[in-house]
Amino acid sequence: MKEGPDISRIAALIGDPARANILGALMSGKALTATELAAEAGVTVQTASTHLAKLEAGRLIAHRKSGRHKYFTLAGTEVGHALEALMGLAAGAGHLRTRTGPRDLALREARVCYNHLAGERGIALYQGLLARGAIAEDGSALILTEEGNALLADFGVDVAALQKGRVPMCRPCLDWSARRNHLAGAVGRAMLARMQVLGWCKRVEGTRVIDFSAAGRAAFDGRFGVSGAAAS
Amino acid sequence: MKEGPDISRIAALIGDPARANILGALMSGKALTATELAAEAGVTVQTASTHLAKLEAGRLIAHRKSGRHKYFTLAGTEVGHALEALMGLAAGAGHLRTRTGPRDLALREARVCYNHLAGERGIALYQGLLARGAIAEDGSALILTEEGNALLADFGVDVAALQKGRVPMCRPCLDWSARRNHLAGAVGRAMLARMQVLGWCKRVEGTRVIDFSAAGRAAFDGRFGVSGAAAS
DNA sequence: CCAATGCTTCGACTAGGGTCGAAGTATGAA
DNA sequence: TTCATACTTCGACCCTAGTCGAAGCATTGG
Structure with missing residues (x-):
């Protein structure tokens, strides 16, 4: 039976x-x-x-x-895949393409994942940093290179202060909507904070959405974009 | 929250x-x-x-x-995919209700998974195509190579027609009984259909079992088998 | 050593839900 | 019409499992 x-x-x-x-x-x-x-x-x-x-x-x-x-x-x-499959079912009788409402679209482009940047922008940042040699993948770990140190300092992040915390500097974080890594850890958090200070973006109250200004997008792409193939 | x-x-x-x-x-x-x-x-x-x-x-x-x-x-x-995913987890966790009757043996060798080939034969096909460079794993995605295009055309599959559909061409599908991938997607479906047209196999009415003829087995192994290590 | 923090175990309470018997509805056959 | 089959609804029982208070370990810091 x-x-x-x-x-x-x-x-x-x-x-x-x-x-x-x-x-x-x-x-x-x-x-x-x-x-x-x-x-x-x-x-x-x-x-x-x-x-x-x-x-x-x-x-x-x-x-x-x-x-x-x-x-x-x-x-x-x-386990993640099974959960995603269930999420697909729970989302409704939708097709493979997840029906994207306006809020979902914004969520997909940029959102906070606890305290760091996720979504398309988060992935773009991760790829950009990788391409510039600022971070390097070492197995499942992630290390901040010398170039990364310099880049962060130039961006206005106090690296020394971050290293005092117990939180690991860099950690890859898997995005469930795209199944690609973005940057978590102390550096990820500090970079998002810095972007907000610079006025590139701000968090929409009560949601996880990060709203980028037009100028912020341009600045982001200029500094971290990977060969013009930045997220829309 | x-x-x-x-x-x-x-x-x-x-x-x-x-x-x-x-x-x-x-x-x-x-x-x-x-x-x-x-x-x-x-x-x-x-x-x-x-x-x-x-x-x-x-x-x-x-x-x-x-x-x-x-x-x-x-x-x-x-729904089926979500259930398969859960089965994979349950099998991995050791919650197996192993009840291998004769019917289960046939199921294990070759069966349909919705519309494509699963079971030992399905895994053999997947491995064979990989070994021949017809498909290539790209992260969690699966791509059809130029060699794959040629191989399909030679097999009698109208690749161009498949590409018109909204269904992804190639998709890996995890087999719960063996925890290995087999080929789903438009290509997977077309290949099974073609095998039935060629008389290699036919579906046993009312079940998921795919019955291969002796000639079908030989033809299958000859075309897709991987270095003589085909399924029994 | 003690205090603080993080986590686990124990015990008791409760609600929610699975189960089946019995009765009720719908469809088809004689 | 009358009976038989297929399925649904109702009502009641029972029992699992989630929940939290309180107490018990384990680790760290002073």
């Missing part, structure tokens, strides 16, 4: 709202602590703890310990 | 064992009645009826009436 893997167990795991929120938060690719995830899911830490244990037992997430913090991530790319 | 569609609702729908069994049964692509699905899920018809109503409200399944029968099918290919 029953053939194939037990799909219901895994689906039931995702089927709880709190757990779904946790997984959704982790789809940013960023590693988050139990306390952060509890806030994201809207439950207490005790509850989140039990959920995290179940998700881990179901091999949907993994963790690594760092001091007294426990950082959780999705267990692998297949 | 909450971004994106409500994934938990859909997942909870799939998360019930009875409903998961129903969906699993419908993955054959065959249309089944409420009574048949009740038997498949191991519940009474009343229970199945409520489940079917919920699945339909969640747009996971659809029905058409024929006399006093109500035939249910999956609502679309996206």
